[in-house]
Amino acid sequence: MPDQLPIRVVVEDDLRRSRLTVAFRLILAIPHILWFFIWSLGAFILAIVAWVIGIVRGRLPDGLHDFFASYVRYSTHFFAYVLLAANPYPGFTGRQGSYPLDVEIAGPEPQRRLTIAFRLFLAIPAIIIASTLLSTPFAGGGGSGQNDEWGGGEYAFLGGGGVAFLVGFLAWFSCLARARMPRGFRDLLTYALRYNAQMTAYLFFVTARYPDSDPAEPRAAGDEGIPPQAVRMTVDDDGRRSRVTVFFRLFLTFPHLVWLTLWGVAALLAALANWVATLVSGRPPRVLHRFLSAYVRYTVHVAAFLFLVANPFPGFTGAPGYPVDVEIDPPEPQPRLASAFRLLLALPALLLGGTLLGLLFVVGMLGWFASLATGRMPEGLRNAGAFTLRYGAQVDAYGLYLLTARYPYSGPSRPAEPAAEPYDEPGAPLAATA
């Protein structure tokens, strides 16, 4: 149950934002920025002390535990404020219950000495994921390198700081205009901040629980209030991965990449035709809609196979039924004006989709090692990958192919029917959180 997680994020935010503090947020945050760096420095020095004591005693003294717990909470408050995930000005002490986006942290517990001794090495995968989501002083820089190779390079000036900084940047305009934070942005930031808090707590010996990369945890948060989506993810995957096909996954994808490219040329022409037809008749023609929907599904299948979000070798037709798939609503009327300027309107989503490719790449890379070692894909990683695929498919369906007029939803959400079954095999590693 979520309540038992040692590091929980609690959100009591009504999405309202003050335009004035949003406008000057970075300047207002300067004292916090200074304080955050000083505190980070102190945390680093004390971490060495905590490491030695932890190895000797097998647990952290209460004082040190509280110090690091406060640091985790404070850094979460601080980033939530800067990135517009919450509205009010945070305090400087990281006191529990003092902020709408807060972290509840359980008391100190005995930890295995060996995991304390090698904590820094064990944390490396988590640090890589955290740096993709949110660059911090100890998880910095990593994100930009991956972005460069995966098409996100153009957005490095925004995305180099991780997904969260791009979201904060985009949210700034939205909050100024509407005095409200979009729900998807807030939830995506919550995901990034929760993962970062769990990673920091793990790194600083606050908990022995490994961070959970599942975007839609905790489930208690629920899906209510999430707008309906025209492109929905379905996941029917038991987590098993064939080691042989994992080892050769990249090359096994080659024929699909060739076919994807050829089909992509046709899809581009079909997209142009669909754009003109939708402008004229006010809704996408059924034939083009079906053709482009199949292409979007096929893209999801191939990417899911390549990045280990799914196991089996996909078919070449984009037919529904692949374990990781998207359902796309049939064509509906679309407002002509919004269709005319679709690419422009989709720009923020295209930027975010490009940056999330970095997360998908990290999922594939880490999942490759994990699947090779255990024959299974960690559930959290798989769901993180499924989330990026779902968002990517929504961006394609909305921005490029005009399959729907519904804007992509950037927040995490549970996959639709068939529902994602949590792994129920007893030996499943890293699936204990569900």
Add this chain to the structure above:
Amino acid sequence: MPRPRSALIALALAGWGLAAWFLWQTEVPDDLRLPHVEPGDAVSAGEERAASDFEEFLRFDFLLSQVAVVGALALYAVFGPRFLRESASGRIGSGMLLAMLGLAFVWIVSIPFSVAELWWSRRHDLSEESYGERVLGGWLALGGEFLFICLAILIVMGLAGPLRDRWWIPGGAVFVGLAGLFTFVYPYLIPEQEPLRDPALSASAREYARDLGVEGVGVRVERVGELTDAPNAEAVGLGPTRRVILWDTLLDPRFSDDEVRVVLAHELGHHARDHLPKSIAWYALFAFPGAFVIARVTRRRGGMRRPEAVPLGLFMLVALNLLALPVQNAITRHLEAEADWVALETTEKPDAARALFARFTTEALADPEPPTWAFVLVDSHPTVVERIAMAEAWAERGGR
């Protein structure tokens, strides 16, 4: 009275034999007697020893690797179909997956032999490639092989869908066509080509091309010096794309100009005697029966239209290739001997030819007189001793 089926088979066999006889004809005089040549006549005993030691290791490495590959594929033919559960793809896609995995196993099994071969070549200063480059290069090549096998599977399984067991007829034709197409475009795929800059040599190349009736065929130099010291040259292309490729390792001071002239005339000889189209024709003579055998053998797995049959088909392909290797080697040796003869007739430089062939032993460590089994199984060219003997035979006849 024979049944029509037997008559058809007899007719096919007769046609095959006739075509093979026709392709086998060369310009080398039928009454040519090769004088007896000892390796010691051309190279020192130490050089001979070094070259035969060098090749002996490579021969065994090659043999063992072939045994390992065929063994691995035999196992895969049995256990491969269980990988079908890793596929959510259709008939052909699943076949592609099984074929790619089969190649992946072959690659894994081949790594130790490839590394051993590199170790041996490096020990003898014939290669400067690093082990990392070798393994990574093999890895990248595997990606290309995956694409190629997928194309082959698409053709075979695509045809086997509607045609069932008769896919081998159009399938053989498509593969022969692809072989022709590949030969045609291959010259454009060779990297690092530059013109032959030496004016004397390129004048000779033009003169020989004119004498041999292949005026349009030019000479290009491929830069390989950083990868290897071994000398080589090849005749590539088909029709308008025909050209001769010299490795730049041939143009260094180790080789005299006359020796390079012999190489040029030899390669131009390949083109003048249409050896590349002939090779494609030979390929056709093997491709059709080979495809037929694969179609027959895979019938017990439902034929090549079923993905379950792909691992068995892959095994059959590699096994048949290995079985045909001695015959294919005999054919290429025959063509090479003709090219040597044409080179002697064109250059009229038997001494340069002798010196060149001897250098294959001293520079490239070619065993001057390999054991017969190795010769039959592995060697695609006549032995150094045979080539020198031909040069002497030509000289003795005083030209013609």
